[in-house]
Amino acid sequence: MLHPILCQLKREARAFALKGMRERLTLYLLVLLAFSSCGCQQADQVLYHIFVERDSKAPTLLSWSMNDPKTAELIFSEPLANRGASVECAERRITAVSVQQNRLICSFDRPLALGTTATLAVRVEDLVGNSRSLSVTLWAQNPQPAALLINEFTTKGTQANPDRVELLVAGRGNLAGLTL
Numbered sequence: 330m331l332h333p334i335l336c337q338l339k340r341e342a343r344a345f346a347l348k349g350m351r352e353r354l355t356l357y358l359l360v361l362l363a364f365s366s367c368g369c370q371q372a373d374q375v376l377y378h379i380f381v382e383r384d385s386k387a388p389t390l391l392s393w394s395m396n397d398p399k400t401a402e403l404i405f406s407e408p409l410a411n412r413g414a415s416v417e418c419a420e421r422r423i424t425a426v427s428v429q430q431n432r433l434i435c436s437f438d439r440p441l442a443l444g445t446t447a448t449l450a451v452r453v454e455d456l457v458g459n460s461r462s463l464s465v466t467l468w469a470q471n472p473q474p475a476a477l478l479i480n481e482f483t484t485k486g487t488q489a490n491p492d493r494v495e496l497l498v499a500g501r502g503n504l505a506g507l508t509l
Contacts, residue, residue, distance in 0.1 A: 384455065385459065387455065387461040388405040388406055388407050388431075388453050388455045388459070389407075389461070390461075391404045391406055393465050394467075395470035398469060399436055399441075400435070400437070401434070401436075401467050402433070404433075405433070407431055407455050408431050408456055409430070409431060410428070410454045410455060412454070413454020413455075413458075413460060414426060414433055414452070415451070416433070418448065421441070422439075423436070424437065441467065441468075442469055443503065444505045446466050446467060447467045448465070450463075451463050471503050471505055474503060475501065475503060475504050475507070476498070476501075477497065483495075496509070
């Protein structure tokens, strides 16, 4: 007979505890609602990336060429700093290096012969200090290239017999250093 009474007491204790938890939870929610709805209106918090307004990309090489047999020109994606440009060449002695906005101009002590190359090791820096090191191969400029036309493509090459392009020389000129 004691057992049913104990079970009833347990049920009543649980109901009382749940009722107390509901009352406390309701009180907490009301306090939270009161604090969140009163007071001044807060602006939405905006997170800022610290590099958004700052240039953080190094200059990119867009093109390079030989202007004449003794002068090379490299063109970059953004203006360069004078202090940050350095150029080295194993095949030639460099007599002058100048920076003009986004162009790096390099002069050699003697001209490149047709069909020969020179490799430049270059390090440049933009106006905010981002730097890039790179290496480019320059081919000698051919002042009188021959006029060429593509005559035929052979595109079904094999390992032993690769793809070919047939060129037609359509006019006078020098063929040295021409590449396709």
